[in-house]
Amino acid sequence: MVENRRFGNLLPHLVLIAGAIVVAFPVYVAIVASTLDAETISNGHMSLLPGSHLIENYARVLFEGTGSTTKAHVSDMLLNSLVSALIIAVGKIAISILSAYAIVYFRFPLRGVAFWLIFLTLMFPVEVRIYPTYKIVSDLHMLDSYAGMSIPLIASATATLLFRQFFMTVPDELLEAAKIDAAGPYKFFRDVLLPLSRTNLAALFVILFLYGWNQYLWPLLITTRDDMQTIVIGIKKIVDTQDALTEWQLAMATAVLAMLPPVAVVVFMQKLFVKGLVETEK
């Protein structure tokens, strides 16, 4: 530190605390609302102190469902979100690490073409090819299935680039030594590259899990059945009641449940999260 003044050292703390409070405010209000009863919220005089309906509200959304456009239970939605997020994260990592291995450790015709084909998928986010992709998934009879929710999303240029970059830094001597020991491509991958990639795998998994959990447009398009809904889709339907009043205490309980797993991942695996975020954007 260049200067060391009492006031100068206090000001950053004040700004940061104010920032943290403003950032946390909407979530705090959601948590409070999820502990209140319907009347307290709908008469417009909710306080900022928690009420006594916490267990009742959460039990109702988790296991009984709400009176809104979706009849699904939030516990089922959580399961759908978890399954599709895990398939997306694991699938992206698996196919990307294999392609990076092929591109870095082998020479074969069309290697450059394969690399560019994968790289250029960056240019086609799902948002710009919504309906043609929907049509293919529907032609393949993958609507309303975990496969349809995840497989079209698991190609990954960023993950492939990340592994490629990492493999490039692995010393050539390791492969030469492995070859002297008569290790083939499978053994080298399993016993040398995979263990070396451990931190990268974990960091990438954190980022991709968040990506999968927070998907919105894609599951919105291809799931029609209530029992296939993810929680991020479900919450919007709980807010969107056709004619009745929105049951905000239930909507907010659902929102809290939707945020809990990904926020826990970021908070408890913060080192990996930051590493994953910075590396994938390089």
Place this chain on the structure above:
Amino acid sequence: MEKRAIFSSKLLPYLLLAPQLAITLIFFYWPASQAVKESFYIQDAFGTTSDFVGFDNYKSLFEDPYYFHAMGVTAVFAAVVTAASLSIALLLAVQADRVVRGATVYRTLLVWPYAVAPAVAGVLWVFLFQPSLGILAHALQRMGYDWNPTLNGGQALALVMVAAVWKQISYNFLFFLAGLQSIPKSLIEAAAIDGAHRARRFWTIVFPLLSPTTFFLVVVNIVYVFFDTFGIIDSVTGGGPAKATETLVYKVYQDGKLGADLGGSNAQSVILMIIVIALTSIQFRYVERKVTY
């Protein structure tokens, strides 16, 4: 850069690449080529016939005042969200870089909104600003402000922007903090010895050295507003009232919904692809420059 030591196998590399390539061809390149093709056709409502119409879909798009409206909304949205979330994040990152104690605690308290899905973030802010029962809506109304985003388009857009900024601050904060921490302390100390005060040191040394990070974040934030705010818009306003919050991506979704105007929707997709290609190329040129920086 190439490896010196490699395996020699004819078939194996193709097998390793097969899953990734199959998915990219089936779910990326095929649909993208279909979008391009169908943007030159008009389908009837049942999808039974489709006629080649040349550039008619594009022509009618550029005669559609709503398309220009969506462009304007997207541009304003991108400009405001990028400027606001970058400034707030930079302010917080500079403070976090200055504190000695508790830096990791502050980082935790500021980064978690990254994990909240855009659609969920939207619902949180809708609740705060719901005109009849939201806490912040009441506060505005008590101040005599006629707050009703379900009727007032400008207010609806402002609400969507607030939710989008709230969610993006954490990302920008992390990258600014990393950028600040990589600036050599000796430069700052040298300027301090020369008598430059904190503000002057920031604007003449720190800010210029941060410019690669800032530039990178500007591109990322524009991409974020274009594509990732779909969930926020859908949960906060559904594009309304009267299309006031309809961005380009949201319009593709709306126009193609129920097969209403697939040709037009595909023409819009093609234009969006061109925009993404441009933005991604800019981003990668920046990465190249950073290597030699």
